[in-house]
Amino acid sequence: MVTIKDVAREANVSVATVSRVLNGSGPVSDETRRLIREVAGRMRYVPHSGARSLITSKTETLGVLLPDLYGEFFSEVIRGMDDTAQRNGFHLLISRAYADRHGIETAIRAMRGRVDGVVVMSPDLDAESLLNLPSTIPVVLLCSVPRGNEIDSLTIQNCRGAKEMVAHLTSLGHRRIAIIKGAPRNYDAAERLRGYRLALREAGILPDHLLERAGNFTEASGYSAALELLELDDRPTAIFAANDSMAIGALSALRESGVGVPEQVAVAGFDDIPLARYMDPPLSSVHVPICELGASAVDLLLHGIAHKNDHARRRERVSTELVIRRSTRAEPAERPPPPATLGKAMASI
Amino acid sequence: MVTIKDVAREANVSVATVSRVLNGSGPVSDETRRLIREVAGRMRYVPHSGARSLITSKTETLGVLLPDLYGEFFSEVIRGMDDTAQRNGFHLLISRAYADRHGIETAIRAMRGRVDGVVVMSPDLDAESLLNLPSTIPVVLLCSVPRGNEIDSLTIQNCRGAKEMVAHLTSLGHRRIAIIKGAPRNYDAAERLRGYRLALREAGILPDHLLERAGNFTEASGYSAALELLELDDRPTAIFAANDSMAIGALSALRESGVGVPEQVAVAGFDDIPLARYMDPPLSSVHVPICELGASAVDLLLHGIAHKNDHARRRERVSTELVIRRSTRAEPAERPPPPATLGKAMASI
DNA sequence: GCCCCCTGTGTAAACGATTACATATTTAGG
DNA sequence: CCTAAATATGTAATCGTTTACACAGGGGGC
Numbered sequence: 073m074v075t076i077k078d079v080a081r082e083a084n085v086s087v088a089t090v091s092r093v094l095n096g097s098g099p100v101s102d103e104t105r106r107l108i109r110e111v112a113g114r115m116r117y118v119p120h121s122g123a124r125s126l127i128t129s130k131t132e133t134l135g136v137l138l139p140d141l142y143g144e145f146f147s148e149v150i151r152g153m154d155d156t157a158q159r160n161g162f163h164l165l166i167s168r169a170y171a172d173r174h175g176i177e178t179a180i181r182a183m184r185g186r187v188d189g190v191v192v193m194s195p196d197l198d199a200e201s202l203l204n205l206p207s208t209i210p211v212v213l214l215c216s217v218p219r220g221n222e223i224d225s226l227t228i229q230n231c232r233g234a235k236e237m238v239a240h241l242t243s244l245g246h247r248r249i250a251i252i253k254g255a256p257r258n259y260d261a262a263e264r265l266r267g268y269r270l271a272l273r274e275a276g277i278l279p280d281h282l283l284e285r286a287g288n289f290t291e292a293s294g295y296s297a298a299l300e301l302l303e304l305d306d307r308p309t310a311i312f313a314a315n316d317s318m319a320i321g322a323l324s325a326l327r328e329s330g331v332g333v334p335e336q337v338a339v340a341g342f343d344d345i346p347l348a349r350y351m352d353p354p355l356s357s358v359h360v361p362i363c364e365l366g367a368s369a370v371d372l373l374l375h376g377i378a379h380k381n382d383h384a385r386r387r388e389r390v391s392t393e394l395v396i397r398r399s400t401r402a403e404p405a406e407r408p409p410p411p412a413t414l415g416k417a418m419a420s421i
Numbered sequence: 422m423v424t425i426k427d428v429a430r431e432a433n434v435s436v437a438t439v440s441r442v443l444n445g446s447g448p449v450s451d452e453t454r455r456l457i458r459e460v461a462g463r464m465r466y467v468p469h470s471g472a473r474s475l476i477t478s479k480t481e482t483l484g485v486l487l488p489d490l491y492g493e494f495f496s497e498v499i500r501g502m503d504d505t506a507q508r509n510g511f512h513l514l515i516s517r518a519y520a521d522r523h524g525i526e527t528a529i530r531a532m533r534g535r536v537d538g539v540v541v542m543s544p545d546l547d548a549e550s551l552l553n554l555p556s557t558i559p560v561v562l563l564c565s566v567p568r569g570n571e572i573d574s575l576t577i578q579n580c581r582g583a584k585e586m587v588a589h590l591t592s593l594g595h596r597r598i599a600i601i602k603g604a605p606r607n608y609d610a611a612e613r614l615r616g617y618r619l620a621l622r623e624a625g626i627l628p629d630h631l632l633e634r635a636g637n638f639t640e641a642s643g644y645s646a647a648l649e650l651l652e653l654d655d656r657p658t659a660i661f662a663a664n665d666s667m668a669i670g671a672l673s674a675l676r677e678s679g680v681g682v683p684e685q686v687a688v689a690g691f692d693d694i695p696l697a698r699y700m701d702p703p704l705s706s707v708h709v710p711i712c713e714l715g716a717s718a719v720d721l722l723l724h725g726i727a728h729k730n731d732h733a734r735r736r737e738r739v740s741t742e743l744v745i746r747r748s749t750r751a752e753p754a755e756r757p758p759p760p761a762t763l764g765k766a767m768a769s770i
Numbered sequence: 771g772c773c774c775c776c777t778g779t780g781t782a783a784a785c786g787a788t789t790a791c792a793t794a795t796t797t798a799g800g
Numbered sequence: 801c802c803t804a805a806a807t808a809t810g811t812a813a814t815c816g817t818t819t820a821c822a823c824a825g826g827g828g829g830c
Contacts, residue, residue: 087810100809147495147496164514167507186482291696475785477785783821784817789813791812795806
C-alpha cells in the first residue's frame with residue numbers, strides 16, 4: 073500500500089508538503105502542487121483514513137442504526153440519507169440492531185470511534201432508556217419517541233395524518249370505521265392510533281374496541297385482521313390500516329370474500345408507497361415523504377456534528393399529505409401517470 | 422475520550438497488558454485480567470478503531486456499492502448482508518454510486534482504506550471496464566455481468582428462471598407471449614430476455630419483436646407497456662414482465678381496460694416480492710431468495726479477505742423457483758398464509 | 771546447583787497521517 | 801540598502817493501538 077511517504081520521496085518533497093497539497097491547507101507553489109498532484113495520481117495514492125482520523129479525531133462517517141424492518145420504507149430512507157451524506161463528504165455505516173435497550177447500546181458501542189454521529193431508528197416504545205445512551209457523539213432519533221430537550225429527533229406527523237384520513241372517511245358519511253393497528257409497541261403505530269381515536273371523537277363517534285384490531289405492519293396481518301372484521305355482527309363500513317402493506321392485505325381479503333371496495337367497505341392506508349396507486353381499487357393513503365425524512369435526519373445530525381454536540385436540540389416533524397384514490401370514494405378512475413422517462417435509469421430488479 | 426493509557430493508569434498496569442486482556446492475546450494472570458476488565462467496563466473504554474486499523478491494517482468493515490435502485494430488493498439484500506457481516510464481526514459501509522465506470526471507480530477510491538473488501542452491484546452492462554478496478558482488496562460482483570476468472574461473482578439464475586416461466590405459459594397453450602423488458606442496459610434484464618427467447622424457440626414459436634416492449638422495472642413502465650400491447654392488432658394472450666413491479670403495473674392497466682386476467686391475458690412476473698400473492702389475481706412469479714443473495718455475497722467476500730485476495734475466484738448463481746398463482750392459471754383461489762406470529766416484531770412502517 | 775523454560779509483565783517501536791514550529795527564500799517599504 | 805513581512809518548505813511531535821523484545825521470578829529436570 074502506498075503511503076504519503078512514498079509520494080513525498082517520489083516527488084522529492086517532504087510529507088508535510090504533500091499533506092498540504094492534498095488538503096488544500098497552507099501555501100504551496102503552483103509548480104510543486106502540480107507535481108505532487110501528478111505523482112499522487114500516478115501512484116494511486118489514497119490516504120489511510122484510520123491514520124487521518126487518529127490525528128484529526130474525525131471519521132467523516134455517520135452511523136445508522138435500524139430496527140429489523142422490511143419493505144420499501146427502509147430503502148427510501150437510506151437513499152435520502154446517502155444523498156445528503158455524500159453531498160457533505162460523509163459515508164454511511166449501516167447496522168441493524170434489536171430495538172431494545174441492550175441491542176442499541178451494544179450497537180452504538182461497536183460504532184464508537186468509527187463514526188462522528190449516529191441516526192437511531194428505534195420505534196420501540198419500550199426503549200425509553202435511550203435517554204442515557206453511552207454516547208458523547210451527536211445522536212438523532214428518527215421515528216422514535218421524541219426527547220425534545222435531550223436528543224435531536226425527527227418524526228412523521230403520524231397523528232395528524234391519521235386524523236385527517238379518518239376525518240375524510242367520516243365526511244363521506246362513515247360511522248363504523250375500523251382500524252388495523254400497527255406493531256404492538258411501535259411509536260408510529262401508537263400515534264396513528266391516537267389520530268384515529270381523535271378523529272372519531274371530533275366526529276362524535278363513540279369508540280368501539282371491537283373495531284380496533286391488532287396488526288404488525290405486514291400484508292399477512294392486514295389480511296387476517298380484515299377477515300376478522302368481516303365476521304363481526306355489526307360490520308364496519310370503512311377500514312383504516314396503519315400502513316399500506318396491511319391495507320393491501322385487507323384489500324385482498326375483502327376481494328376474496330366478495331366484498332365490494334369502496335361500495336360496501338372503504339379502505340385507506342398510510343405511507344403512500346408507490347404501489348398504492350396500482351392497487352385495485354387504487355388505495356387512498358397518507359403520503360409520507362420518506363426520502364426527505366432520511367435527508368433531514370442527516371442534516372440534523374451534521375448540524376450537531378458541526379457544533380460539536382453543543383447545540384440547541386431540535387424536534388422536527390415532517391408533514392404528511394392526504395392522497396384520496398378510489399378505495400375510499402367511488403369516482404371515475406384516476407389513471408396512473410405516464411411512466412417516468414426511460415432514460416433515467418431505474419435499476420431496481 | 423478515554424484511551425487505553427487511561428485504563429492502564431487506572432489499573433496500575435502497562436498498556437500492553439490492557440491490550441493483551443482486551444484482545445485475548447498473550448498470557449495474563451487471572452487476577453489482572455479480572456481487574457482490567459472491571460476498570461475498562463467502568464470507564465466505558467472503547468478502542469479507537471482508527472488506531473487499531475492503522476497498526477493491524479484491518480478495518481473489519483465491508484463496503485457495499487449499490488446502483489440507484491428502488492424497492493424491496495434493496496432492503497432485502499442488505500438485510501442478508503448485514504446478518505452475515507455482523508455474525509462475523511464486520512460492519513457495513515454502504516454507498517450508492519452511479520453505475521458507470523467513473524462512478525464505481527471514485528466510490529471505490531473513497532472507500533479504500535476504510536474497508537477490507539467490497540461488494541459491487543453494477544447491473545449496468547456498459548461497466549465492462551470493471552475489470553481493471555483500482556483495487557488491491559477483494560471484490561465481489563453481485564448481479565453484474567460475471568467475470569469468472571478475475572473477480573468473484575454472484576448472480577441470479579435469470580435466464581433459467583425466465584425460461585421456466587415462459588415454458589409454463591406455453592405449456593398452458595399460449596402462443597402469443599409478450600415480454601415487458603427490464604431497464605435497457607441492465608444485466609439481469611438482458612438475461613431474463615434471453616430466457617424468454619430461449620423458451621419460445623424451444624416451443625417452436627417464432628419471435629415477434631412487436632411483443633417485446635421496453636420497460637425500466639417500475640410499475641409505471643409496466644403499466645404503459647401493457648396498454649401498448651393491448652392496442653396491437655394481434656394481441657398477446659400472455660404477458661411476462663421482467664420483474665414484479667412491472668407486472669403489477671400491467672395488471673393495473675389490464676384491469677382498467679376491462680381485460681380479464683388470466684382468462685383473456687395471463688400475466689407473470691419475476692422476483693416474487695412479498696406483495697405478489699396479494700395482487701388481484703395473485704401474481705405468478707419467479708421466486709428469488711434475495712436475502713440469501715446478500716448473505717452469500719458477504720460469505721464470498723469474507724472468504725476472499727481471509728485468503729488475502731489470493732484465492733481461486735468463484736462464480737456462483739443462486740437458483741430461482743417457479744411460483745404459480747392465479748394470474749396465469751384459472752384455478753381455485755390460493756389463500757394467503759396465516760399472518761406471521763405477531764410476537765416477532767416486524768417494525769416496518 | 772545449574773540451566774532452561776514458562777509465566778507474567780513492562781518498554782518502546784512501529785503504523786500513516788496532520789500540524790505547530792523552525793527555517794530559508796523572496797518581496798516590499800522606508 | 802536594511803528590515804519586516806510574506807511565502808514556501810522541512811522537521812518532528814503527536815494521535816491510540818499492537819506487538820516484538822526484554823526482563824524478572826519460579827519450578828523442574830538433570
